[in-house]
Amino acid sequence: MECDTPGVAELTDIIEIDDAADQRLDDFRDLTIADRRPDRPGGRGLVIAEGVVVVRRLLASPYPPRAVLGVRRKLDELATDLAGIGVPVYATSAKTMSDVVGFHLNRGVLAVASRAPAPSFDEIAGRSRVLAVLEGVNDHENLGALFRNAAALGVDGVLLGAGCADPLYRRSVRVSMGHVLRVPFAPVPWPEALGDLRRRAFHIAALTPRADAVALRDVRDAGYHRIALLLGSEGHGLSRAAIDAADSAVRIPMASGVDSLNVATAAAVAFYELTR
Amino acid sequence: MECDTPGVAELTDIIEIDDAADQRLDDFRDLTIADRRPDRPGGRGLVIAEGVVVVRRLLASPYPPRAVLGVRRKLDELATDLAGIGVPVYATSAKTMSDVVGFHLNRGVLAVASRAPAPSFDEIAGRSRVLAVLEGVNDHENLGALFRNAAALGVDGVLLGAGCADPLYRRSVRVSMGHVLRVPFAPVPWPEALGDLRRRAFHIAALTPRADAVALRDVRDAGYHRIALLLGSEGHGLSRAAIDAADSAVRIPMASGVDSLNVATAAAVAFYELTR
Structure with missing residues (x-):
């Protein structure tokens, strides 16, 4: 990263979370089984994007984002994409992230979005x-x-x-x-x-x-x-x-x-x- | 299978093995780590074929087979391919097969071959x-x-x-x-x-x-x-x-x-x- 590129903290309000049990992270919990969500419309899970490239595509898509979770370095890479998105952006450690999602996630950043009606x-x-x-x-x-x-x-x-x-x-x-x-x-x-x-x-x-x-x-x-x-x-x-x-x-x-x-x-x- | 198709037992001598610890099955043991074989030339593993289609291709290839291991139903499917191959053909249960290879193998048959010199x-x-x-x-x-x-x-x-x-x-x-x-x-x-x-x-x-x-x-x-x-x-x-x-x-x-x-x-x- 060049030295004059703004970090995410300068563009977006970041919420630091250290506790894997924090309920604000529930959308990101146990991702290996999160595709089945009886509490969601149709019993289907939320849309999950993993990694900088895919998170960027999700934020540019018609799917309404709900939250972003990542380690600080990855959030910095997404600084301009995250500016003004109007949903919570959570920063945490790689360890806490693994504990929340249920496996080691080497891509370091996740975004979650709601489903949207399919085009006709x-x-x-x-x-x-x-x-x-x-x-x-x-x-x-x-x-x-x-x-x-x-x-x-x-x-x-x-x-x-x-x-x-x-x-x-x-x-x-x-x-x-x-x-x-x-x-x-x-x-x-x-x-x-x-x-x-x-x-x-x-x-x-x-x-x-x-x-x-x-x-x-x-x-x-x-x-x-x-x-x-x-x-x-x-x-x-x-x-x-x-x-x-x-x-x-x-x-x-x-x-x-x-x-x-x-x-x-x-x-x-x-x-x-x-x-x- | 048509009723007049011969089973493998009519074309090939089959060796029944029930004991996963039988040393004759060592070529098939712990396949998740078997690609590293310090005892073999170059430290590389044997050639392993999984499933009827791939076993058939192995038997038709230049790689010299060493043995075949499978459940009886899959060996029957390979009856004509196995006729006269001149290496041991072992029949066992799905359970014993899993115990030998180290994971559940739903393809039901394996062949193992030595490596061969690459063409120039x-x-x-x-x-x-x-x-x-x-x-x-x-x-x-x-x-x-x-x-x-x-x-x-x-x-x-x-x-x-x-x-x-x-x-x-x-x-x-x-x-x-x-x-x-x-x-x-x-x-x-x-x-x-x-x-x-x-x-x-x-x-x-x-x-x-x-x-x-x-x-x-x-x-x-x-x-x-x-x-x-x-x-x-x-x-x-x-x-x-x-x-x-x-x-x-x-x-x-x-x-x-x-x-x-x-x-x-x-x-x-x-x-x-x-x-x-």
């Missing part, structure tokens, strides 16, 4: 050229990685069909590097949403390892104005209903004898090809 | 059109995922420059789905190997997020006969020496404000573009 299907579909549409992607890490790839490669939004995990679980947020907080997403009625997409002039392309599918590049070259890329889980793939509702089945050409790629990786390749 | 640089470079050349890829999961992607997308081999992890660590083998056992790889002198690649008419393309790099598609369109794709670690990227030794710097076009992709994912996108 119309809001997402109306402004998108390329959408990812997921079915059965129920692994939090794959889901997080998929959002990271969607953000990097310019996908405009993600629709969650049947059987998908919650993108706002802590592990998904972390693996996504906070990009689940930036890429618009919404759960959609399934498989009815596919009809809605077609009515909105999306070409619906189902990604599959099937040998008789069209090569990804050919779908790109067809020049569809709007594309909804349908992605299934690694284990079971897409349901028959989803494949039948698609306009085309597309594949990534692969070497023989190799399992399909991880779903987030396959998605990245397809996003790369379809977003330009 | 000349062997790999001589028969390859697209190579991945890694520097500082020291995360076992990223490395395993990268091999899986290399296998799926038709990369001919992987060269390991300075600072790379060991692809034969158990976790790399698992994340690669066993493809580290199929894709040829070798450690190479660093950065001298880059000169050797150029003398063999490889175009050396360094993958980087730098904005002034050439877009990946333009490198593909240049139609180089042989390409060596240089990949650095997610955290630090490629060293100055590696970038200077490359013929071109290439990038995956990315949305602004987004970190670079995970190294294995970026590699997948580049492999996809460069291998056809």
